[in-house]
Amino acid sequence: MNIPVVEKILRKNEQAARQNRACxxxxxxxxxxxxxxxxxxxxxxxxxxxxxLRDALRIGVxxxxxxxxxxxxxxxxxxxxxxxxxxxxxxxxxATLVDAGLQHLDLAALDLLVIENVGNPICPANFDLGExxxxxxxxxxxxxxxxxxxxxxxxxxxxxxxxxCDLLPHTDFDVRAAEGDLRRLxxxxxxxxxxxxxxxGIDALAAWLRAHIRRSA
Amino acid sequence: MNIPVVEKILRKNEQAARQNRACxxxxxxxxxxxxxxxxxxxxxxxxxxxxxLRDALRIGVxxxxxxxxxxxxxxxxxxxxxxxxxxxxxxxxxATLVDAGLQHLDLAALDLLVIENVGNPICPANFDLGExxxxxxxxxxxxxxxxxxxxxxxxxxxxxxxxxCDLLPHTDFDVRAAEGDLRRLxxxxxxxxxxxxxxxGIDALAAWLRAHIRRSA
Numbered sequence: 001m002n003i004p005v006v007e008k009i010l011r012k013n014e015q016a017a018r019q020n021r022a023c024x025x026x027x028x029x030x031x032x033x034x035x036x037x038x039x040x041x042x043x044x045x046x047x048x049x050x051x052x053l054r055d056a057l058r059i060g061v062x063x064x065x066x067x068x069x070x071x072x073x074x075x076x077x078x079x080x081x082x083x084x085x086x087x088x089x090x091x092x093x094x095a096t097l098v099d100a101g102l103q104h105l106d107l108a109a110l111d112l113l114v115i116e117n118v119g120n121p122i123c124p125a126n127f128d129l130g131e132x133x134x135x136x137x138x139x140x141x142x143x144x145x146x147x148x149x150x151x152x153x154x155x156x157x158x159x160x161x162x163x164x165c166d167l168l169p170h171t172d173f174d175v176r177a178a179e180g181d182l183r184r185l186x187x188x189x190x191x192x193x194x195x196x197x198x199x200x201g202i203d204a205l206a207a208w209l210r211a212h213i214r215r216s217a
Numbered sequence: 218m219n220i221p222v223v224e225k226i227l228r229k230n231e232q233a234a235r236q237n238r239a240c241x242x243x244x245x246x247x248x249x250x251x252x253x254x255x256x257x258x259x260x261x262x263x264x265x266x267x268x269x270l271r272d273a274l275r276i277g278v279x280x281x282x283x284x285x286x287x288x289x290x291x292x293x294x295x296x297x298x299x300x301x302x303x304x305x306x307x308x309x310x311x312a313t314l315v316d317a318g319l320q321h322l323d324l325a326a327l328d329l330l331v332i333e334n335v336g337n338p339i340c341p342a343n344f345d346l347g348e349x350x351x352x353x354x355x356x357x358x359x360x361x362x363x364x365x366x367x368x369x370x371x372x373x374x375x376x377x378x379x380x381x382c383d384l385l386p387h388t389d390f391d392v393r394a395a396e397g398d399l400r401r402l403x404x405x406x407x408x409x410x411x412x413x414x415x416x417x418g419i420d421a422l423a424a425w426l427r428a429h430i431r432r433s434a
Contacts, residue, residue, distance in 0.1 A: 037255040038338045038367060039359025066339065068365050089369060091308065091339040119366070120339050121255045122283065122308040141358035141381065142256025148285050149336070150255060152306060164358065170387050 013127055016095035020102070020130025027107045030213040031115065033129050035153060036137030037146075038119030041163035043071045044196040045137065045205070046114060050078060052206045057111040057213065062101045064093040064118045071116065081105060092123040095130055112213055125152040133212055139164040140171055144178035147185065155185045159192060159208060166195040230344055233312035237319070237347025244324045247430040248332065250346050252370060253354030254363075255336030258380035260288045261413040262354065262422070263331060267295060269423045274328040274430065279318045281310040281335045288333065298322060309340040312347055329430055342369040350429055356381040357388055361395035364402065372402045376409060376425060383412040 024031045034042050043063075050059055061082040063072040072084035083101045085093060098115060105113070115131060117124040136157035138146055141164055147154050154160055160182055162175070175193070182189050192208065194201030241248045251259050260280075267276055278299040280289040289301035300321045302314050315332060322330070332348060334341040353374035355363055358381055364371050371377055377399055379392070392410070399406050409425065411418030 037336070039254060039356070039363055065366055067368055068362075070362050070366065089339075089343075091337070118339070119254070120308070120337055122306075122335070122337050123340065126306075139256070139358065141356065141384065145285075145287055146256055149282055149287065151284055167358070167384065167387055170384055 010126070013095050016099055017128040017130040020095050020098055021132070023102070023107065024113065024130060024132070027110070029107060029110045029113055030133065031113045031129070031131040032133045032135060032209070033115045033117060033131035034135045034137060035117045035121075035124045035157070036119065036139075037121040037142060040119070040137045040139040040142060041196060042116050042119070042137050043074055045161065045163055045194065046116065047074060047078065048194075048196040048199065048202045049205050049209070050075075050080060050114070052202070053112065053209060054078075054080065056210065058109055059112045059114065060105045060107075060110045062093075062098060062105075062113065062115045064097070064116060066090070066118060081110075087118060091118060091120050092127050093117050093129055094127055098129045112209070121146070121150045121153045125156070133158040135159050135161055137161045137163055138178070140168050140173040140175075143172075144174045144181075147178055147181040151185055154182055154189070157189070158212065159190050161205065162191065162193045164195060164197075165193045165200060166198045227343070230312050233316055234345040234347040237312050237315055238349070240319070240324065241330065241347060241349070244327070246324060246327045246330055247350065248330045248346070248348040249350045249352060249426070250332045250334060250348035251352045251354060252334045252338075252341045252374070253336065253356075254338040254359060257336070257354045257356040257359060258413060259333050259336070259354050260291055262378065262380055262411065263333065264291060264295065265411075265413040265416065265419045266422050266426070267292075267297060267331070269420070270329070270426060271295075271297065273427065275326055276329045276331065277322045277324075277327045279310075279315060279322075279330065279332045281314070281333060283307070283335060298327075304335060308335060308337050309344050310334050310346055311344055315346045329426070338363070338367045338370045342373070350375040352376050352378055354378050354380055355395070357385050357390040357392075360389075361391045361398075364395055364398040368402055371399055371406070374406070375429065376407045378422065379408065379410045381412060381414075382410045382417060383415045
């Protein structure tokens, strides 16, 4: 009797996701859901890219974590409105949790809402949060076999961001092999190489976000 | 009505875990469950440490993954009996899945069974597989904030293995901060620093496993 219950959970999530999306649309804001494993560099990527977007866009951030407010504190240090959602052990954000987080943000004052999901390459991909865009993050220190091993994360994403590319010379990561596996999942997948530390690729990511925000908003 | 169902799943898992453990004990073999995020280096660690153990111990491996048999192929290349368990999207191994995998191994011919769990720092920690020992793996490229952010992974483990320590000079990883957070979770936690690439710490890990196998078997 497990499968019907899982379906019920997902159906409840879909309903809440639809409500979130309608709410975002009514405020004319674009929502981006950022997914990736623990320590793949999601927060560092935001620290690198958000400052260059804030002049043109009003930004808010929802941080999803099991425990601690460390990620939210890093975003708050940029003077960007942020809400920390603690799942208390839960392995992914749900649309209902996001809705609860939204109560603490002034959506009318935002153009871009960034949701940083729980660090987990698996479960978050199954839960629509009502976002317009999805970014799947893969650090080169995780290994180029990950797109083949975690297809759900990469299959339906709007963009794949490779992070920590400054460490490429010190790893065995084969960019071509990763790109090959990604394109086998979806031939037209867009892939961006970045390094939050050196700033490489961060302008391209900012440009990608600006272009897609205009299109969807 | 969700919580009772989750409880039922966990109760079913506990029952299967007890059966697995009784089965391991009846064969006098020690089972080690290896947990950690995607790309933290679990398979590389096994490739480094298992060859030095195989002379004294008869080893078998269960590989848990969402997709592909890549990890199992790497273990098979060491001429070690291995079974790949594909979860088909599931984010963790269950004791029932392990039981199914055991049907393909000759347990009477093993001293050590290694289970490499699905790469995920969250869900696998909630599922007892019947193992005697748990290894929690953290790569230094993931960042020293992970013990505080993913406490479930580290709280109840038998040993924490830091991996990819050859990359320490190229990262901001603060070993003392990570150790501090780990010891706040459990003051007596044992922590081992390793690099599968340079071989640093691999002998110590082999010695730890030998000592604990003797004690528990």
